[in-house]
Amino acid sequence: MSGYVIAQIEVTNPENYKEYLAKVTDIVKKFDGEFLVRGGEFQHLEGTWKHSRNIIVKFPSYERALEWYNSEEYKPVRQIRMDNSDTNQIIIKGV
Numbered sequence: 001m002s003g004y005v006i007a008q009i010e011v012t013n014p015e016n017y018k019e020y021l022a023k024v025t026d027i028v029k030k031f032d033g034e035f036l037v038r039g040g041e042f043q044h045l046e047g048t049w050k051h052s053r054n055i056i057v058k059f060p061s062y063e064r065a066l067e068w069y070n071s072e073e074y075k076p077v078r079q080i081r082m083d084n085s086d087t088n089q090i091i092i093k094g095v
Contacts, residue, residue: 002058003065004094005033008051013084020080027077031068033059051088062093 011017028035037056059065068074069091081087 001062001093002060002095003062004036004059004092005055005057005065005069005089006092007055007087007089008049009053009055009081010051010086011053011084012086016080017084020077020084023077023080024074027071027073028057028068030073031059031064031071033057033065033068051086062091065091 025035034057035055036058037054039053039055042054057065059068069078
């Protein structure tokens with residue numbers, strides 16, 4: 001069963017956030033992840049949707065997604081994102 005990272009992001013410091021964008025892709029690939037959605041146009045249809053940037057990353061398994069998120073490689077890059085954005089994020093099992 002695949003694992004998915006689903007994130008809603010509001011970038012608060014675009015200039016510094018560029019460093020996150022430059023580094024995150026290679027780390028995701030190292031853990032066999034694939035970006036399915038990375039930003040892009042969307043329409044808010046129902047409920048509360050707080051952030052303007054949406055991300056979906058597919059990993060081969062839920063466990064692999066957790067390995068990526070908790071990895072030593074991602075930890076400093078994750079901090080760059082956290083310092084320069086407001087984020088809602090989950091890792092979920094899926095088909």
